[in-house]
Amino acid sequence: MHVTHELELFPEYSVTQMLFTDVKNAAALRKSAMEGQINGALINPAMLVDPFQALVAANKAVHLQKAGKMKTRSLLSEIIFNLSPTNNISEAFRRFGMSDGDGAVHVVTVHPREDMSDVDTILARVEGRQVPVGEISTFTDVPGIKKLYKVTPSEEKCGSLLEAVVCRMAVKDVV
């Protein structure tokens, strides 16, 4: 159900992604994450095109943390911030973070390679139905994403929506 990737650039860390629907305790989850009881970025799955997008955000967050150049206060908030095409932090949380009333959530956690305890904690805490991460596209709000990232029709002719999104995430610090 969940998928774990190694970060090639930071091989001591892995990223695990989990997708849930019919979530009943969104508000409580958000509170637990803020209080540090669960170690996972809670993302609105409607704003994800593909798990690769979340992986790119997590990789960049680990890199910036190691370089001492994060723009937010924690690795988890940095992952959410990195998904956004703009440098406005509160907007990033509003658009990409899970909201209290949400019924679906995509959870991203960064952990030492062999240590799955954070994943187990998250699985235990979420009151909802876990679905395969590969089903993320059934949650994707394609028009919303195109609008938010300002993807042009001509751009879609030379590449996929995922590529358009990833490119913006990668260069947003300098545009």
Add this chain to the structure above:
Amino acid sequence: MLERSRKINPGAAVPLRADRRRQRRFPRLPDGNMASDRSDSAAPLLAGCALWKQGAEARIYRGKFLGRAAVVKHRFPKRYRHPQLDEKLTRRRTVQEARAALRCRKAGISVPVVYFVDYTTHCIFMEDLVGSITVRDHIVTTQQSGDNPESLGGLADEMGRILAKMHDEDVIHGDLTTSNMLLRNGSEGPGADLVLIDFGLSYTSALPEDKGVDMYVLEKAFLSTHPNTESLFQQLLNSYTAASKKAPAVIKKLDEVRLRGRKRSMVG
């Protein structure tokens, strides 16, 4: 300027750091920023990659980025430059390359997808166009094979069209050569699927003069790399002119720049 990158043993992997991270530590990621170690060596980031090409400004590596085939362009420090100046120039080139990539893609001009940029070590991780060849190699091979040089006409048309589109977006490439253009599917496949690369010297400008110089740089590079291609290059210019309303002003400037170039060479 023309062909700065030299192929080194293509295909053979040169592990940069074979026994990377033998002693694994598993620090729990703390909240907030970690203290940074102040070495700006790119070595850890490139540990899983193999050196592919060595240029004067950058090394090109091939490897994986989050499971995808990736090219890493590392602009290494130049010892002969003042460190601070070098840092500034190198950073600017990395930034320009990343910026231009997005600007071009928005306009529907194919460039490799940028996956990740490290502005501390000046590494760009991008999509690897596996199986592509440079336009330079394609022209050379076609010319050597002797058959059907007209087959390059379609490619010249496409180059003209794409460069007109790029200039219509006010992107000046800054280093147009046939090595900085790739054919996505190699020589095979229908139509020329052209991809522009190497935007480190690019900038934005609406001035016909800047666009004219861009075309002049290409003309010089093109004709010296590929002998006897004057008519082919003219075909490129014709296609460029047909593709953009702004092109006549650029061609006028190109003519002026050529004249200046000739005068200079007569004097000097």
